[in-house]
Amino acid sequence: MTRSVRHGAHGARDARNPRARRSRRAWRGYLYVLPALLVYLTFAVLPALHTAYLSLFAWDGVTLGEWVGLDNYREVFADPALRGSVLHALVLVVFFSGLPILAGLAMTGLLSPGRSPGGALGRRRGLSAYRLLFMLPQVVPLVAVGVTWRWLYGADGLINETLEGIGLGGWTRAWLGDFDWALVAVGLVGTWVLSGLCMMLFLSGVHKIDPQLYEAARLDGAGPVREFVSVTLPQLRGELAVALTVTLVAALAGFDIVYVTTGGGPGEETTVPGLLVYRLAFSDGKVGLASALGVVLSLLILVLVYVVGRLSRPGRTPA
Template sequence: MTKSVHPSRRAPGEPRSIGYLYVLPALAVYGLFLLYPFGQAVGLSFLHWDGLTRATSAGLDNYTALFTDPTLRAPFGHALVLLVFYAALPVTIGLLLAATMSRIRVRGLTFFRTVLFLPQVLAMVVVGVAWRSILAPDGLLNDVLRGVGLDSLARPWLGDDTWALPAVGVVGTWVMTGLCMVLFLAGAQRIPRELYEAARLDGAGAVREFFAVTLPGLRGEISVALTLTIIAGLRNFDLIYITTGGGPGNATSVPAYEVYHRAFELNEVGSAAAIGVALTVLIFALTVTVSRLVEGRRA
């Protein structure tokens, strides 16, 4: 009588402990250069410190000020407004462009995609300097408006309390749209052609085909695009620093710029650290929420 051999219950491949050893160097670097500085920032956020003299305990004062001080609340409100320009508009425009390009044969498509993706290659400092020149009172945009007889619309876009934040937001839309479009085009190529053919046999038009086939097939890419654009919008610093410096007044101040302003210009290191910690928590909460919503729908 042969003795039965029970298959091993261990998963094939190396033991899990060996897998941890593989990722240990990356975890060490992550902990040293990200987690440790973040822990230091959390500690500083509970202090009153000007960066030079002895620090004193602040308790929760720096965090309560985020809710009670209008000059600290405003940057977070501005950041949420910029999410419309950095995330909602680029994702919407990118979806429309991807759906159009995947359905219609366009001559020079490669060149068109390259031009739209070009802002992702440029340094944000270069983008800020170029757009600051375009939006200046004597810049290209106002020259075009005056040239077509719309003199009343010309204004100092970056120096106007009402229009400065939307003007910066438009630059963010221009930068992020190409990234979203490329992600969606790559995802659309994975959608089986049979689904489109079946939709057309059922009499679906372009709009119905988009909502029934294209949009569900791009859920993963939409999640990635929203995550990247939300992070870019909330940690926006260099564009604000180059174009407006948070002005006029504090009309375009955002949390990342406010961290720099308070730490290096006002010498309020504890307050700056509290803003940075709050911004990190906000980014984490929004990105996790977006990921959970998309994964929940896919499930």
């Protein structure tokens, strides 16, 4: 009886004070996410803060470090090799982000030509096989991808053999050892790996588009291309933002493909920040400088992701 009276008193007080009820629900929600938050703080936030702290020291990873303040950051921006690695990563954005998104949109337009008035996605024979084929690079480990493409790009690899076979022997070269083409060759591997991921993101987004939009476009006389540009593309804004975020991170923080295919060579032509951080920390004994480069790279990624998020916010509904 007393418990019922107390519960009734709390209920009446909550009814009179909606803010207290919302506050109680909010705290309950925080309790549910607390375990995941603790894991995130332990394995993501705290290591990031520790890296930022190490970037203020000249430390070889073994002996006591020497406080140098912002000297490591000055070296990041002053050293041509360090600046060059960031520029190489920005070039790879074109191949890891721009080309895969364009290829994914093109494949989405070919594989899902709108919806029927009944709401079913336009069918294409062999659609499942196409999806499996283009998603295969996401299943294969990147180390295996790098080894395979290193063989394909080799002096006696399949690419050069094909060029010889079709009478373009003058184009053959050691692609990964060529100072002019090595970075492009590595970038095209990233294009191949990420195009299927972008395609699957966009195909999943097509499923949520209202079929009546396609029907209205057809009644206005829109063809397949106009239908894709005016209906499908504007409705994929969220998927485009996700694809752009994922591919940007892959381009700027990439390590596996470059390490396996070229190791940063020839010279420093394919050196990227992820590879340089590894070298500085574990080969050159410059943990502080490696940490500073990692912090700069992380900030660059955060800024770009923030810009993508701002640009992808819904605006006016397309006519």
